[in-house]
Amino acid sequence: MSGPVLLDAQHIQKYAYDDEGRPIRGTDVLLLADASLELIAGEVHALVGENGAGKTTLIKVIAGALPYEGGSLHVAGSLRGETTISRVRSEGIAVIWQEFSLAPHLSVVENMFLGRELRRGRRLDKGEMRRQAAEAIATLGVSIDLDSTVERLSTSQQQLVEIARALNERSRILILDEPTASLSRFETERLFELLRRLRSEGLGVIFVTHRLDEVFTISDRVSILKDGRSTGTLVTRATTKDEIVERMVGRHLDAVYQRHRTTPGEVVLETRNVVPAGGGAPASITVHRGEIVGLAGLVGAGRTELARAIVGADPVESGAVLLDGMDVTGWAMRRRLDAGMAFVPENRKDQGVILPLPILRNLAITEWPRLGPGPLVVPRRERGMATALVEELSIVARTVDQPAFTLSGGNQQRVAIGKWLARDRVVYVLDEPTRGVDVSARYALYELMEAIAARGGAVLMISSDLPEIISMSDRIYVMRLGTISAEVARVDATEQSILTLMLPDTTAADVSAAVGA
Amino acid sequence: MRRLGVSSAVIAAAALVVAMVPAAAVAQDEAPVIGLSVKTITNDPFQAAWVEAATAKVEELGGTVQLLVAGGQTAVAQQSSQLEDLVTQQVDGIIVSPMDGSAVLPALQKAADAGIPVFLVDQPIAAGNEALYETLIATDNVKAGRDLATYLVTTMNDPELKVAIIEGAPGSVAGDDRLAGFNEGLASGNITPVASATGEWDNAKALAAMETILQANPDLQAVLSASDVMVDGILQALAGAGKTDVKVLAIDGSTVGIQGVLDGKIMADNTQDPMAMGSTAAEFAMGMAGGTVEPGSLEKYIDSGTVTVTLENAEEAMAKAF
Amino acid sequence: MTRLPTDRPLVRATAAAVAIVVAVLLVGQFVPYFATTTNLSKVLLEAAILSVAAFGMTLVLLTGGIDLSVGGVMSLVGVVEVSLVSSGVPWPAAVVVGLGIGLLLGTVNAVIVSRLKLPPFIATFGTLGIAAGLALYIANVIGHPVFPPDFVSLGNDAVLGIPITVMLAVAILIVLEVVTRVTTWGVHLRATGDNFAVARLSGVPVARVLGSAYVISGLLAATAGTMLAARLGTANPLQGEPYTLLAVAACVIGGVDLFGGRGHLWAAGAGAVFLFAIRNIMNLQGVQPFMQDLVIGLLIIAAVLVTVQGPALRDMASDALQRSRHRNAA
């Protein structure tokens, strides 16, 4: 693997920046202290590091979204100074950000050519754009309605549109920021296939991820960032998870989490043939006290819909939700929460925390009604409660007054969960609680769930991470195409069996085989 | 979705309106229909008064009235639009108090083309367009202002007189004319107002303006108000500042003004007898509709006269007050 | 709901046209004099003036902004033009100057909003005050002169039964529709209003696009102001003021999304026609002015209900149904 060097970032320095991306006046805070990354044509280069390690910042610098203050950045051999995003795109660099850069009400075609529309003279060349778009989509081996507005596409479809755009722009460098975070195993596989092909066509791919196993599946080399500094670039074949993890966090962690088991109590949450708003097949599940129940399935299998129906975020079309034997189906969400439900949605930044609000408020929001005489909120009690939680969850923050957006992803997630811990809740519904969370934070969250179960709480955890769901759950429900395809006891659960149950083309035979009945 | 949306919106709303409109006011019956067009009858007793008088007279003479109100200071375009609507309905006569003496010209031209006689009340139209109307029944607002100011100057007879002016809304013809009149009258006594601010035909605004003026001029002796509709606010301000000795003079001749004179709160109120304007205009309009009055036979300008009402003549003025 | 890129303008236009014809005929049954050519052409003439202002407003709304200065610009332009004419300047020259002023104020808005990144609602309200105030001041200096007849006739006369102003408005509409459809600028306009950050990241010159909308809005407002001046034959310093909200109302009734990214110029035009048709009907029926306000108010809300909120309403209905069903069940 010795293609030409497409990109060479050496000792990049980047200070804390303002709206314009300029260093905040008088700041001495380095987001990137000494970050280096070299990308060769025809390689997939993994970039790993804990949240807040500076991965995204580095990518933004490479993408030209941010200027850099120190070090050097050579693209195709020439040093890059001041630049603009559009210029960078013409350099053949395409970035697929975590939150997609598509305009919801524009069509697929318009989005694919946004900012670099094809023209014939002064006029848009709609025919040609359509043709190229269709072609690019086709090469991905999928079918997407080119005229559909993007808001109507699924997450993975939107991602594919972005990749198609990159291909169409003949990009030489493709940067993906945690592309698999919101993809199902199935879709991830398809994505990797694609990346392998692009690699063979001589593209350079930078692949940011939290999932180490993915590093080994897809990457040729892996660069590790820690607190804004490069802690090495390794040839993937020649290294191990442990080595990488060590360079990320500077200490050793067991690859798989071992949880101490507890014996479940009586049923506390039950759904009877619930059909969530928007349809799907009736789903019936039960969760016991002291039990962690996993809900596996591909994205779009209906897991989130079921979860939202359980907590009352959306109405159900039919069926009943029972909490402690009470039928709460007709209850508004607030009433269910008061009755002891807790919900941590999958989209942390948009639904889990309120970014501009202080940690204090984010943690206390569920407790305000109980923090003072009548309608009042006694600041002292609110602060005390929040401070205690920050302690308990070891949330990393200077003060409880700093806005949530100043926290790393993992810490934000702890806040999102923490607001439900001031009081013991009966049922915790967690949707992808560890997505985009770094290793150590992930473990802390596991311990949280255990602690909840240990004191008799019930946890329903949605996760696309099979090792995680298997190691954490007492029982696993697998969803496929909007139905509960199977219930698997932990003892029978293997990545293979669960995966089989998840995949759309599984037959009844496979199921019985997988469940081992 | 939106496509259907627009259409259905159009139809739905159209139906809604049709449903809510009163049984066609302008049925094609024999009784002559006189169209009335006025800026506003809201919060403006003067306009309300002549409209009322005209309506009464028309109905007394067996006609029906089609009243269209533009609805406020800024509705200049709306008034000419409404005049055209009256022409469209082929009314037998139009009595109008133009908000803008020039802006109505195209509309009045259409009326003339349609052979509909037009009678102007209170406000003139731009000079040189006498062909467009039968007669103008009005008082000269400049004169009204001048008379009032002159009365003040002569009675007070103090070369150092401290006078403030509360103007009408900027941009309104009547307001500008009365202001001009005030200044002319004061100039006749070599007096320049110590302050001049707009009350925008609005008591609250007049109040605020007056309060502030009193701050700058604690020794103020008199206030000239462009209209009775701002007098309440002005008096409140004076009372609030304990300056009840300040002389207040206003134009209109509304009950507010005249009663103020009787109560001694107002020194003088220049009345223009809008009711006379309204009924006279109505009489001519009905006459011409009935053929008893020859088109073109009327004086182009009929001055309905202004009276400066003081304690002496307040009693009889009260009878005519509106 | 709508798919902007691929909508079939003809289908939509015809649909709206049909709807309007139906409405006219329907109303004509109940309202005497409404369905007469003179009356309809008068309605169109008034709508034409508003629609030109509304086109500018639409472009701004597409970017997710709003331009409250429209009315002030209309007043000021008229006053400036009439003052120039009264001081001996030939009217075409005066008009050019007027349009220049519109362009200037539009640019001011553009700079404040796109460069200084201030909220358009309050920023354009500021320029509204400035324009309206200057109009009053100038008018107070020059009095109330009138325009020469040939200019006035342009604002009122019709050729082959179609008012000249209407032709002008339609011409402007066609140009804008074509330009927004065939140029990158059209896409960029919607992209900017749809998702500013994304548009920026995609290399759309957002600042310039944003600014362009306000500049054009200013120019169109000036055009509308000139048309209004020509119709009235003079320039009252207040005559433009109602048009800010009327323009917003026209857009809203035309289903333009106040949050940006979605909307159609022709629909705003239709909204304008609709608005003045209703007014005209109410005038013909002698509806009291405050009743007229009431109806306009209800209409604005109703229009949004049908055009924008239709689907949302259906969702709600079903939601409510679900909940009630469960309550009964429980």
Place this chain on the structure above:
Amino acid sequence: MSTSSAPATGGSMTSPQPAATERRGRAAGTWDRISRNPTLGLLALLLVMWALAWILVPKFGSVDNIRTVLRQASDLGVAAIGILFVLLIGGIDLSVGALYGLSSVVLVTVMIQTGSLPLAIAAALGAGVLFGLLNGVLVQWVRIPAFITTLGGFYIAYALAQMISAGSMLSMPADDLFVGLQTGLLLGIPYLVILAAIVAAIAWVVLNHTTFGRSVVAVGYNRVTAGLSGVRVPRIVITCFAICSGMAALAAVMLTSRVQIGVPTLGGFNATFETITAAVVGGTSLFGGRGTVVGVIIGAIIIRTINNCIVLLNIPSQLYQAVMGLIIVVALVVDAARSRYLGERT
């Protein structure tokens, strides 16, 4: 609990920390903190304005004049506090100006009918609150954008005022209490100003020290998260609109007490925009979440100070609007420059 059950985690978390913390931290000196506090910035702006006026504007600097300015700012301030609630949840209310007229005529009509001032005031406030509830329901449940709902609402309220008053001014039956409201002084401070201050104080407590107030801000920043955290979003939104209109009604009562007559056209669109301007000049964001009671009050005082100076300086009335507009733009630019300078995220 997690720490107790797993000290390992506690330890593990700390290692990357110092760096992390320091990275996100920012040296915040006292001056920095002061200059960074928008409310203090506003206060400074106001004082500078007053100082300048004191020097440049004849007769501005008298206690009595300041008192006048404050009295004139009192009703605007109350209305602005009301609209603050709506702006905080990311809404807007254009109907405020029309509610002035509506409440004014309702007040006087009921007064004439019943002769009872408390009843009349209750009716006026009730009318406002009712109207606000209507706005809120349309916005929250029927999902009509607030801008539209309240634009339509303006016309409707305006029309209702005309209908009730038959389009004419209604003279207020003499009532010592009501007259006293506008003339009365306590320790040299006008009752109206005291009333406004009390309202402000209550609003401040509600916004800063109650579940409701905290929820309002939460909803303003992110209603989805707030909802999923158990905040009753619909209730909050509707209440905010009700408060806004209720406050507008109270402002109308205050203003009516000053003119002592019921005016259907009291307020109007200018009042609406004046109110919004006061809020925005007071540092309120039109995008929700950001805004303070104190700031809004200062905004109102600033506006009235400008009005006051315009009259004191005998500036031609035609130029009022122009000056106002200019000041708004300047104020915005200054604020923008300030936050740019401080590198605040907007």
